[in-house]
Amino acid sequence: MELLDPLPTVETARKLGVLPDEFDRIVTILGRQPNFTELSIFSVMWSEHCSYKNSIIWLKTLPRDSDRMLAKAGEENAGLVDIGDGLACSFKIESHNHPSALEPYQGAATGVGGINRDIFTMGARPIAQLNSLRFGDLSLPKTRRLLRGVTKGIGDYGNAFGIPTVGGEIYFDECYNTNPLVNAFSAGIVEIGKVAKATSYGVGNPVFIVGSATGKDGIHGATFASEDISAASTDKLPAVQVGDPFMEKLLLEATLEIIATGYVIGIQDMGAAGIICSTSEMSAKGEHGMVIDLDKVPTRQPNMAPFEILLSESQERMLVVIEKGKEGIIQGIFDKWDLHCAQIGEVTAAPADGMGRLHFYRYGQLVADVPAHDLVLGGGAPQYRRDYKEPxxxxxxxxxxxxxxxxxxxxxxxxxxxxxxxxxxxxxxxxxxxxxxxxxxxxxxxxxxxxxxxxxxxxxxxxxxxxxxxxxxxxxxxxxxxxxxxxxxxxxxxxxxxxxxxxxxxxxAVTNNLNFGNPYVPExxxxxxxxVKGMGEACARFATPVTGGNVSFYNQSSDDGPVFxxxxxxxxxxxxxxxxxxxxxxxxxxxxxxxxxxxxxxxxxxxxxxxxxxxxxxxxxxxxxxxxxxxxxxxxxxxxxxxxxxxxxxxxxxxxxxxxxxxxxxxxxxxxxxxxxxxxxxxxxxxxxxxxxxxxxxxxxxxxxxxxxxxxxxxxxxxxxxxxxxxxxxxxxxxxxxxxxxxxxxxxxxxx
Incomplete structure (x- = not known):
C-alpha cells in the first residue's frame, strides 16, 4: 500500500523536536523512512511531555505500592486508592505551564478541564479541585496580567463545570517571571468494581470518538510543552487548547452513563497528543491494534490534514472502545446528551508478540502505519539517563x-x-x-x-x-x-x-507534579x-506511595534561566x-x-x-x-x-x-x-x-x-x-x- 506525503529529512525531524539518532531509530522500527504524518506521530509520542524519556528511569525508583493501591502508578488515567466501604478515590495532578505562559486564561482553563477528564474517564465522579500556582515579581504588569488570566480561567471553567475548588497554594518569585507554573489537581470517587480502564482489546470491537469536534487548536501542544519558552513561543499560540466547561459537564454525565452500562472495554481522555496518544496507549496496553478512518472524525475545520487530526489537542474528547453489537446503546446515550459520537474504527488483532499496529486512513488512502508499542512510555519510546552535576x-x-x-x-x-x-x-x-x-x-x-x-x-x-x-x-x-x-x-x-x-x-498516597528546567542542562x-531521591525516601517513610502525576521539564527561558x-x-x-x-x-x-x-x-x-x-x-x-x-x-x-x-x-x-x-x-x-x-x-x-x-x-x-x-x-x-x-x-x-x-x-x- 502506498503511504501519502513526501518523505521528510533529518532536518524536518529536528524541527519537530526529533533528534538525529531518534530519527534513525524510527527508520529502524518502521523498516523504512517515515512519511511526514508518521514522523509527526513519533515527534509527539516521543516528546518529553508524552514519553517521559528523560525522567522515567528515575520515576521508577519512587515507592509505588501499598495495600490500598488499586492501579499501578502511571498505567491508568489517574491514581486509584481504596478508601474503604467499597469505594476508591481517583486523584491526580498535572501541569499546564507553557500554555498558561502564552494564553493564561485558556491555558489554565484547559488544565482544569484536562485533569477532571482524567478522573471521570476512570468512572469516578470528581468532587474536589486544588491548584498550585507560581508567578513572577508581582510588581510587574505582566505578572499581574498572568495572575488575572490564570485565576479567571480556573474559576470560570471550574465554576461552570460544577466542581468545588477547595484549596491550593500560590507563590511569587522573579524566577517565574517568564515561566509561570499552573498545576491542577482533581479528586473523584468511584465504587470499586466499577472502574473503567484505559485499554483496548477484542478483535472487531468498535472504536468511537465522543464529545467535541476536532479542530486545529493544540496541534503539537505536547511538543511545545517539551521545549524552552522563548521570544518565538508566541508564534505557537495555536498550540494552546480552547476549552468549553459546559460541553465538559455534558461529557462527564454521558461518560459515567456509558461506563455504567458495563459495555465499555476501555476509555481514555484525549489530552496531550490527542487521537494518536489515546489510540497508541490503549492499543499497547491491550496488546491489540486498531484501524482508524480519519474521514469519520467530526472536525471543526474543513480539509484538515491527517497529522492535524491525529495531533489536535481539542478539548472535551474521549476515545472509547465498546463491545461489538452495543453500538446503538452507546450512540443513544450520547445523542441524549447532544454530543458527537462517531465510530472511527475497530480493534484489530496483534501478531503473536502482542505488538499491535495502528493503521490510519484518510480519503481512502493509508496515511500512517505505526506500531503502537514502539510509540509509548514503557514500550519502544526512548529512555535516557542524562549527565548531571551539582551547581x-x-x-x-x-x-x-x-x-x-x-x-x-x-x-x-x-x-x-x-x-x-x-x-x-x-x-x-x-x-x-x-x-x-x-x-x-x-x-x-x-x-x-x-x-x-x-x-x-x-x-x-x-x-x-x-x-x-x-x-x-x-x-x-x-x-x-x-x-x-x-x-x-x-x-x-x-x-x-x-x-x-x-x-x-x-x-x-501522593501524586506529584515535577516542574523543572531543561533536562539537557546538567545542573x-x-x-x-x-x-526525586528525597521525595522517594520521604514517601517511603510516610507510607504514602506515588500513584502517578506529571513531569514538566523545559520551564526555562533565555532571560530568566530555569525556574526554581x-x-x-x-x-x-x-x-x-x-x-x-x-x-x-x-x-x-x-x-x-x-x-x-x-x-x-x-x-x-x-x-x-x-x-x-x-x-x-x-x-x-x-x-x-x-x-x-x-x-x-x-x-x-x-x-x-x-x-x-x-x-x-x-x-x-x-x-x-x-x-x-x-x-x-x-x-x-x-x-x-x-x-x-x-x-x-x-x-x-x-x-x-x-x-x-x-x-x-x-x-x-x-x-x-x-x-x-x-x-x-x-x-x-x-x-x-x-x-x-x-x-x-x-x-x-x-x-x-x-x-x-x-x-x-x-x-x-x-x-x-
Whole structure:
C-alpha cells in the first residue's frame, strides 16, 4: 500500500523536536523512512511531555505500592486508592505551564478541564479541585496580567463545570517571571468494581470518538510543552487548547452513563497528543491494534490534514472502545446528551508478540502505519539517563551562618510583622479564592472551618452513603528545593502529611507534579535527580506511595534561566470519623497555646531572611525525619483523644505567622513569649520544620500535660489566646484589626 506525503529529512525531524539518532531509530522500527504524518506521530509520542524519556528511569525508583493501591502508578488515567466501604478515590495532578505562559486564561482553563477528564474517564465522579500556582515579581504588569488570566480561567471553567475548588497554594518569585507554573489537581470517587480502564482489546470491537469536534487548536501542544519558552513561543499560540466547561459537564454525565452500562472495554481522555496518544496507549496496553478512518472524525475545520487530526489537542474528547453489537446503546446515550459520537474504527488483532499496529486512513488512502508499542512510555519510546552535576551555588548557600545577619530587636518586631503578614507569599489569597466556587456540591467541609488541608465529604450521585471524608492538600516550598533539592523535596512531602494530620486525617498516597528546567542542562538535571531521591525516601517513610502525576521539564527561558525546581506534592488523606475534624482557628479567650516540636536557631531559606533581610543564599531549613514522624504521631493522638482545640503547622513565616493565622481565623488575639535560648528572629520567624501550634482549653490542660509528659516529643507552653492584639514578650507588636486588614487585603490592593 502506498503511504501519502513526501518523505521528510533529518532536518524536518529536528524541527519537530526529533533528534538525529531518534530519527534513525524510527527508520529502524518502521523498516523504512517515515512519511511526514508518521514522523509527526513519533515527534509527539516521543516528546518529553508524552514519553517521559528523560525522567522515567528515575520515576521508577519512587515507592509505588501499598495495600490500598488499586492501579499501578502511571498505567491508568489517574491514581486509584481504596478508601474503604467499597469505594476508591481517583486523584491526580498535572501541569499546564507553557500554555498558561502564552494564553493564561485558556491555558489554565484547559488544565482544569484536562485533569477532571482524567478522573471521570476512570468512572469516578470528581468532587474536589486544588491548584498550585507560581508567578513572577508581582510588581510587574505582566505578572499581574498572568495572575488575572490564570485565576479567571480556573474559576470560570471550574465554576461552570460544577466542581468545588477547595484549596491550593500560590507563590511569587522573579524566577517565574517568564515561566509561570499552573498545576491542577482533581479528586473523584468511584465504587470499586466499577472502574473503567484505559485499554483496548477484542478483535472487531468498535472504536468511537465522543464529545467535541476536532479542530486545529493544540496541534503539537505536547511538543511545545517539551521545549524552552522563548521570544518565538508566541508564534505557537495555536498550540494552546480552547476549552468549553459546559460541553465538559455534558461529557462527564454521558461518560459515567456509558461506563455504567458495563459495555465499555476501555476509555481514555484525549489530552496531550490527542487521537494518536489515546489510540497508541490503549492499543499497547491491550496488546491489540486498531484501524482508524480519519474521514469519520467530526472536525471543526474543513480539509484538515491527517497529522492535524491525529495531533489536535481539542478539548472535551474521549476515545472509547465498546463491545461489538452495543453500538446503538452507546450512540443513544450520547445523542441524549447532544454530543458527537462517531465510530472511527475497530480493534484489530496483534501478531503473536502482542505488538499491535495502528493503521490510519484518510480519503481512502493509508496515511500512517505505526506500531503502537514502539510509540509509548514503557514500550519502544526512548529512555535516557542524562549527565548531571551539582551547581556551584549549592556549596555557597551551605556556607550561610545565622550570625551574619542581625537579630531583630523588640523595636523591629512590628516592622517585620507588617512585612510578613502583607507579603504575597504569606498573606491571604482571598482575592484569588473568592473567584472560585468552593461550595458547589455541598461537600466541602472547610469553607467555614479553616484547616491546614481541605476536607471534602465523600458523597455524590450513585455513591453509597458514608461518613468518610477525603483530606487533600498541595504543597511545595520551591525556595527550599532550590537551596537543597533532596531536603526540600522531603520537606514538601512532610508538610503535605503534616497538613493532613493537623486536619484530623491519615495520609494515604501522593501524586506529584515535577516542574523543572531543561533536562539537557546538567545542573538542572541534578536538581531533578536529587528531588526525586528525597521525595522517594520521604514517601517511603510516610507510607504514602506515588500513584502517578506529571513531569514538566523545559520551564526555562533565555532571560530568566530555569525556574526554581518545584516538585509539587498532591497528597490524599482519609478521615474515617467526622468527629476528628480539626481546625486551625483559636476559639476561646484564655485557652493556652503550646508549641509541639523543637525550636531551632535557624532562619535559613525563610521568608524573613529572603525578603526582609534580602539574603537569598542560604540552605534549606532544619529538617529531621525522625522528629517529623514523632510530631505527626503525637498530633494524631492528641486529636483522637480530644485534648486540643486547634492545630496549625508552622511553615511560611514561622511561628509568629502561624499563631497570627490561628488568631485571625478565630477573631482573637494572642500573648506569647519567646525563649531566651534562641535568637528572637529564629524563634519567631524561622521556618525550621516539624513544629505545630496547638491551643488547649482549661478543661483539657491537665490531660494534655499528662499525655505530653509521657510522649517523646519536645513541647512548651508559649502563651495564651486573648481577646485582641498580638503581643510578644509583653509588647503589642501589632493590633489585631491592623494585622487582619493587612493580611486579608494586601494581595487585592496589589492587583487593584
Amino acid at each position: 556551584a551555588y549549592i556549596k555557597e548557600f551551605a556556607k550561610f551562618r545565622i550570625n551574619t545577619v542581625p537579630d531583630v530587636t523588640p523595636a523591629d518586631l512590628g516592622d517585620v510583622a507588617r512585612h510578613l503578614l502583607s507579603h504575597p507569599n504569606i498573606c491571604s489569597r482571598r482575592w484569588v479564592y473568592e473567584q472560585y466556587d468552593s461550595m458547589v456540591g455541598t461537600a466541602n467541609r472547610s469553607t467555614n472551618a479553616p484547616s491546614d488541608a481541605a476536607v471534602v465529604r465523600v458523597k455524590g450521585a450513585g455513591i453509597p452513603k458514608t461518613d468518610k471524608s477525603i483530606v487533600i492538600t498541595v504543597d511545595c516550598n520551591s525556595r527550599y528545593v532550590n537551596a537543597n533539592p533532596f531536603t526540600g523535596a522531603q520537606i514538601a512531602v512532610a508538610e503535605a502529611a503534616r497538613n493532613i494530620v493537623c486536619t484530623g486525617g491519615e495520609p494515604l 538542572v538535571y541534578w536538581h531533578f535527580v536529587e528531588a 525546581p518545584t516538585p509539587t506534592i498532591g497528597m490524599l488523606g482519609l478521615m474515617e470519623n467526622p468527629d476528628n475534624r480539626m481546625t486551625l482557628n483559636f476559639q476561646n479567650e484564655g485557652d493556652t497555646i503550646y508549641l509541639i516540636g523543637s525550636p531551632q536557631n535557624d532562619v535559613a531559606s525563610s521568608e524573613y531572611l529572603y525578603s526582609y533581610r534580602k539574603v537569598k543564599a542560604s540552605p534549606a531549613p532544619a529538617f529531621d525525619m525522625e522528629q517529623e514522624l514523632a510530631v505527626q504521631t503525637i498530633v494524631k493522638q492528641l486529636i483522637t483523644k480530644k485534648l486540643i482545640r486547634s492545630a496549625h503547622d508552622i511553615s511560611d513565616g514561622g511561628l509568629f505567622v502561624a499563631v497570627a493565622e490561628s488568631a485571625m481565623a478565630g477573631g482573637r488575639g494572642f500573648a506569647i513569649n519567646t525563649d531566651g535560648e534562641y535568637r528572637r528572629d529564629a524563634y519567631l520567624f524561622g521556618e525550621s520544620q516539624s513544629r505545630v501550634i496547638v491551643s488547649v482549653s482549661a478543661e483539657q490542660q491537665a490531660g494534655f500535660e499528662q499525655f505530653m509528659q509521657k510522649a517523646h516529643v519536645s513541647y512548651s507552653q508559649i502563651g495564651s489566646v486573648t481577646a485582641s492584639d498580638y503581643v510578644v514578650d509583653g509588647q503589642v507588636v501589632i493590633a489585631s484589626d491592623t494585622a487582619t486588614s493587612l493580611y486579608n487585603n494586601a494581595l487585592g490592593e496589589i492587583m487593584a
